[in-house]
Amino acid sequence: MSTPPIKKIVLWLLTIFLLYAILTSPDEAADMVGSAWDVLANGVGNIGQFFDSLLAG
Template sequence: MKKIAGWLLLAFLIYAIVMSPAQAAVIMRTAFDIVAQGFRSIFTFFDALLGRR
């Protein structure tokens, strides 16, 4: 069941990229920005915790 769901997800992602590459790029950039901001926030927290800032 897990394998089928994985293949369906992969097929949907390929379909979404082929049908709307510009929107897929915007979504990927947004997702990357969210992850990057999360890491920056974690580093800022630990810098403050260690008294570096």
């Protein structure tokens, strides 16, 4: 008896949820993606600033 591939199931559920969110409220979905992008960009910038400070000191 084999177990179902959990990773594949979770990926399909996430894809279905994202499509549902985009189709039902595209403006809110775009805001969420924009917010996630801002968080990611700030995180990368902060890591760069940390290493600049580390190398300068």
